[in-house]
Amino acid sequence: MSDDVKELLGRAGAQQREERKPQLERRYIFNGTARTAQVSTPTPARPNRRVARRRFSTFNTILILFGVAVVIVLYVNNILTINQLATDVGNLEARFATIQNTNAALRAEINRKSSWERIGKAATEQLGLVFPKEQPLGFAIDESALRRVTNR
Numbered sequence: 001m002s003d004d005v006k007e008l009l010g011r012a013g014a015q016q017r018e019e020r021k022p023q024l025e026r027r028y029i030f031n032g033t034a035r036t037a038q039v040s041t042p043t044p045a046r047p048n049r050r051v052a053r054r055r056f057s058t059f060n061t062i063l064i065l066f067g068v069a070v071v072i073v074l075y076v077n078n079i080l081t082i083n084q085l086a087t088d089v090g091n092l093e094a095r096f097a098t099i100q101n102t103n104a105a106l107r108a109e110i111n112r113k114s115s116w117e118r119i120g121k122a123a124t125e126q127l128g129l130v131f132p133k134e135q136p137l138g139f140a141i142d143e144s145a146l147r148r149v150t151n152r
Helices: 002-022 058-113 117-126 144-150
Strands: none
Touching: none
């Protein structure tokens, strides 16, 4: 090895040895002469700090989490209820459409059965009724005679 490298290694070793030595306190007095060297002792540990209060206590955190859980459960229950109501509405609309179709079919049957042709045919065949051959004549009623008959 070269001399430069040896010198650098020697300096590094000396620096490490000095770091291990206790540091001497270098204070000067007023007249400029140095005091006797004293080994510095580490500074005493600071006393414990005052306990800082937490912003949220454990109880408050649990209470907030419980409240959030209740809100989530209510929200999910609301969604499930709305879905159930939507299916009920769909079923009722389908039932309503079926009832409307049935009513329309019954109205058509009533119209077919109440036609004049069918009633006339049933009256002539089953009851033996006949259509009149002459036009009926109108007649007048005397009101005084009508009063006499109704007052009896």
